[in-house]
């Protein structure tokens with residue numbers, strides 16, 4: 675059999691398989707025809723179908739949670755909200771379909787009025803996360819210089835040599851081209867280490883004309899390998915505190931006024947004003963953490979000022 679004949683056989687198999695799995699109802703007529711034509715030409719039908727299914731699922735997710743109109747006037751807050759709500763796609767292999775992806779859920783949130791520290795209390799543990807909106811708002815800035823740099827980055831990314839490269843490659847190449855190399859430690863993905871950040875960030879920090887900048891992507895999906903926003907360049911106000919705030923948590927007791935801090939995302943606690951080790955009793959039903967020694971309530975905070 676020659677290739678064409680073989681592929682015609684394959685098309686029959688694909689057609690049958692689409693009907694049996696119900697995929698024929700998920701893909702529109704055009705998508706089904708393209709899958710069959712592609713198979714006839716020797717393409718892998720599974721790749722074609724997966725691509726179409728992802729496309730349709732993203733369109734469905736967009737329709738279910740349309741992008742809200744962002745009323746915020748402050749350019750920094752507005753940009754962060756836009757990024758947090760940016761549709762970063764869906765993938766039929768991720769579990770986002772079950773409980774929604776960050777970007778979908780974010781579209782109905784009121785970030786400004788949410789607390790910076792998000793405390794979750796279980797019967798035997800407490801978890802504190804830093805609301806990513808507040809974290810970014812506290813440490814970044816948008817000004818004329820950062821906007822000009824961002825424009826420069828977009829021009830760079832659209833150059834013929836770069837426009838087919840991934841964001842990650844362009845981010846790295848742009849920084850290498852432009853920086854006077856201070857504070858630049860390569861691209862960082864916060865998924866690779868323990869932090870209290872509420873969403874994963876991918877970024878590079880670099881110096882330019884005496885100021886610090888950060889080129890940043892926010893992860894908006896479920897599968898951490900994909901699903902990042904387009905990158906954006908902000909001015910970074912302070913490097914060391916930006917890093918420390920990723921793992922630092924403070925807590926204090928409202929009765930005995932004991933205070934403790936953790937520099938490893940809440941695993942170990944040290945006394946800030948107290949010689950006593952911190953012993954607490956989380957109460958899941960009341961959503962309160964009690965201080966064992968005195969029975970007072972413990973409240974938690976993240977680093978917001980520097």
Ligand SMILES: [Zn+2]
Nearest residue numbers: 927930965968
């Ligand atoms: Zn106490």
